[in-house]
Amino acid sequence: MTKLNRRSFIQTSIASVGGLMLTPASAYADATVAQKPPAQSPAGPDDIVALADYCLQTTYDNLPSAVIAITKNQILDTVGAALGGTNEPGAKEIREFTIDMAGKREAAIWGTSIQVPAQDAARVNAIMADALDYDDTYERSFMHPSVITIPAALAVTDMLGNVSGRDLITATALGVDLACRLANSAQPGVDAFIVGWHNTSLYGYFASTFVAGKLMGLTRDQLVSALGIAFHQASGNSQAHLDGALTKRMGAGFASYAGVMAARLSQRGVQGAKNILEGRRGFYYQFHGNKYSRDFLFEGLGSTFAATEVSFKPWPSCRGSHTAVDAALTMFAENKIEAPDVESITIYNGPGEYLLLDFPLGKKQNLTSVVDAQFSNPWVVACALVDHKVGFEHFTAAAIRRPDLLAMVKRINTMEDKSLARPGGGPGATRLDVSLKDGRTFTKTVAFAKGEPKNPMSPIEFRQKFLDCTKKAGMSSAQAQALMADIQQLETLPKANTLTTAMAL
Known part of the structure; x- marks a missing residue:
């Protein structure tokens, strides 16, 4: 692993865009602090620039081996949950609707040979992956990171056709890390559900944009603009949880669609906001009363990854x-x-x-x-x-x-x-x-349920979960075992779009 660090990304951003102030006075670890003026300096770049640089500059060789292994497990787990959720209420309707609407053949609806526009595929597959409530969890921020990164990543992989397994792993690991960092930094110490946010949906708009932009090879300016486009759509509240509504399952899909679309629009020249996080109507100010921690956002950037804190679910419930x-x-x-x-x-x-x-x-x-x-x-x-x-x-x-x-x-x-x-x-x-x-x-x-890093599922339990999900979808044991083998050796695949072909029933 080639080690990258927070300082290198921030210094690069400063050199290209201007002075970035990162002082102890701007770090708020206590979410009960009084509201403060926006931290952004008129001459300095928004913190989103340093995150964009981190995303674009990090390569497969920068990832620790443990993160690579966990990321492959996240892909396996998400694909399994999605296939198992194919015909669940909400997922079934959005899949049928998308097929009826048709469109340019770019990316597969998982479990089929049907191809639709990439952003539409990302939406369907994310909703399928969330339907069983069997997707992984970043517990510190009550968020499900894989369902807002992997469907977008595989949709863009299908669309481009030349994405390697290593590139897919890298984009996924970065999307997960950045989503979790953003969630950690906003109103730290406050339960998002008590406030009323659904973090999976809310941060999915950013995560899927980072993933799509990384794989599409956007420039820094294009990626920042894409994130601005996504920010303009960002949403996600927890009322659906309280009402028992099917829209609870759909937030990840809406976000994944928006992220892929934002990257594509930016690549075509559409401009989004630039002062996304710290602007006077930026994310921290508008969504979180300007209470946030830049330390939580940047701590260990490039050396520690959120994937190592992800929990896998042994039971299909919250x-x-x-x-x-x-x-x-x-x-x-x-x-x-x-x-x-x-x-x-x-x-x-x-x-x-x-x-x-x-x-x-x-x-x-x-x-x-x-x-x-x-x-x-x-x-x-x-x-x-x-x-x-x-x-x-x-x-x-x-x-x-x-x-x-x-x-x-x-x-x-x-x-x-x-x-x-x-x-x-x-x-x-x-x-x-x-x-x-x-x-x-x-x-x-x-205190710590099975599936957490402190109390992990056994390898046998983890594999059996995947086989149970694929069996529920109607996949044969032989096909499921072959798909599992492909994902477990993903870094060796020259073209990762073979995964969606291997999923087709």
Whole structure:
């Protein structure tokens, strides 16, 4: 690995564009600080310039071997989740709509031989990848980075035709890193869901633009302009989570479409805003009350990568629910607890998880959609108790009407416990208190669910997840194994667009 560092990128930006002020006074690690004037100097470049330089100058040889390995796992995981989500509500409709609209044949809809315009393919494939809620998570910022980078990366790879596996890995790793850096830097210490943002959607506009611009070989000015075009569209709120709406699954797709389109428009000469992050109506000012940390944005730039902190999901539900699933499965197995034995269960979570997954209790018990089920701790705990597992079969229109699961959900209560919040951000711990009909009680607390770097899935579990997803899509075991092998040796492929061909059913 050839090491690049933050200083080299910033110095390059200063030399070409002007003085960039990066002082302790401009770094706000405490999100409770008072609002301040925009940090941007009229003569200095916006911080987006240094990020664009980092994106464009970083090569495959600059990536640590661990990041390369994790990035390939992210691609494998995302492709599997997307194929498994092909016919899920929301994904099915957007796929059929896109096929009906047709257009120039540029990039494949995964799992088919159908090609559509690249930005349309990115949108469909991202929505498919998000539909099962089985995509990876950057927990510190409550964001799913792969679903907002990999669909765009593969769509552009198909469109260009000459992108190598190494180039695909590099663009993906950078898109993930930059999305996570931006999310970390904005209102640090504040839960985005409590504020009302859906970080996956919001930062997806930037991530997909970085990825597309990198692969398309945009110049610095073109990439900055593309990011300005994307910023003009950036959005994503968490109301869909609260309402159990299918649009929760679509935000990553809207962002991926916009990022690919922004890069293409910029390449044709369309100009976007330049003072994207620190301008008077820039991202930090307009979206975050001008509360941000430049230290979090630039710390370790070029030497540390967000991919090393990504968690992979062992269960198809909101990542915040996984400490509850883990606690439930472990407790019930260790103590041989069966559903008829249980008098009551109380789930305790910190403020963020409580508001998203536990409250209001009536809504979390009386589900009206599959999305409701994916965001209900009482539901996943009931599934773990009754069926001793949590899987695809628990997140269907039929499952949420099962009498045995509905009866168990009614015995589950939820409570807020601020002590369970995770310091530094990310999904907090879950404590389960279980009372049995014979008078015995049990307690189990899980702070780090399976799938986190501190508690990873085993290689066998990870591969089996991919095979389960591809089987759900109707792919044969032989085809799935061959696709897995292609992704695992991606850096050897001279043309990475062979991946989407290998996915076609």
